[in-house]
Amino acid sequence: MxxxxxxxxxxxxxxxxxxxxxxxxxxxxxxxxxxxxxxxxxxxxxxxxxxxxxxxxxxxxxxxxxxxxxxxxxxxxxxxxxxxxxxxxxxxxxxxxTPKLTHIPKVENSALIDATSTEGGLGGNKIGVKSYLLTLSDTAVLNNDFSVSLHIKHKRMSDLKVTLTPPIGDREITLLAYENIQQDEFNQQLMSRFNQEVNRLKGESLEGTWTLKVTDRAVGESGELVSWGIANISGYTxxxxxxxxxxxxxxxxxxxxxxxxxxxxxxxxxxxxxx
Structure with missing residues (x-):
């Protein structure tokens, strides 16, 4: 206490x-x-x-x-x-x-794909999409207290949509959706007990390959996925x-x-x- x-x-x-x-x-x-x-x-x-x-x-x-x-x-x-x-x-x-995670986030330090203009500037932009994979061998299920780690740098966060897909099935949950976030860095633990979208994953097995997808809808700013992950919370520091x-x-x-x-x-x- x-x-x-x-x-x-x-x-x-x-x-x-x-x-x-x-x-x-x-x-x-x-x-x-x-x-x-x-x-x-x-x-x-x-x-x-x-x-x-x-x-x-x-x-x-x-x-x-x-x-x-x-x-x-x-x-x-x-x-x-x-x-x-x-x-x-x-x-x-x-x-x-601060939560203690059963799996440390995966470091990517990977450049995101920016949207590009269509030929002649007609028909809108061609979105930039990049997917990342995380394979876990842990057979535990996501319990009442788990977290998705997400660390992204981008000068215009409102360009981005970020989704997460579990190993089994085609269900995709949205972590960010073109949010009007003014800072150029998003580094948070999205905790299930306070995030309804993340909590939809409750009961899923950690085992298998998770997919994180980052979509960029606007031309002109690039960014970087620093790290990401998913884990149960074993305690707090x-x-x-x-x-x-x-x-x-x-x-x-x-x-x-x-x-x-x-x-x-x-x-x-x-x-x-x-x-």
Whole structure:
């Protein structure tokens, strides 16, 4: 059980509204504590659309390794163009500790295939597709707690669709589907207990050859599959912690596994809802 522990969490905040922002503020509510952050001006050019902030949070006393807890956030966006500032709410889940996997991810370091333009520019693009194979001899079945590891680098993640097919049958599950992810790297454990699509594989045998397929639908950006894998979770590694016995605002840095590595503020959706 974890108790009285704090961690400093970095927030990467992206402006995808198409407009310059004069001020962006937010707060997380955690029991009787309010954790605030404030971001100044950020524009809409490539170099200006990302800002960073940090928050220090406390793990709830009742939370154990492998369990999730949620932080609720409220944000206010001021465009300074005679519009009323827009408000929105978010729920962001976190998982305590890092999972121990029964199989380490397979390192690929393999270049992905970019989409190509059709001859004469007619009829759309020819998609780029590349498949990867992973053969396991483990006869265990995927239990109530397993994970798919996925580490991809790409300058435009919205170009990509990533699917996984088990050794038996032709069932294909989707891990990523042209997501509007602003960072150029996706490195996460997609855990079955928090991912409904991954959980569809529950009961499958690990034994045999798994197929990961990466599809690129847009021309102009290339990427790399760094590593991937699938495994049961045998336990969790608890990070070094600092006891909080003095009510100080600081705290130890915890190596949490977050279900949201980056907090992406979807300002475009906010604008549509507030028109």
């Amino acid at each position: 974890v108790k009285d522990e704090k961690a400093t969490i970095p927030l990467d905040i992206y402006n995808i509204s198409g407009k310059s922002i004069n001020k962006f503020t937010g707060s997380f509510e955690q029991s009787d504590d309010v954790i605030s952050f404030n971001v100044g001006v950020f524009g809409n050019s490539f170099s200006q659309k990302k800002q960073q902030a940090t928050i220090t949070v406390k793990v709830p006393d009742s939370t154990q390794c492998g369990e999730a807890f949620t932080l609720n956030a409220e944000t206010v966006t001021d465009f300074n163009n005679q519009q009323v500032p827009t408000q929105d709410e978010y729920s962001i889940p976190f998982v305590i500790c 608890k990070p070094e912690t600092t006891k909080d016995n003095s009510n100080r605002s600081g705290g130890g840095s915890l190596g949490w596994l977050s279900l949201l590595v980056l907090v992406v503020i979807k300002l475009r959706e906010t604008l549509i809802k507030n028109r």
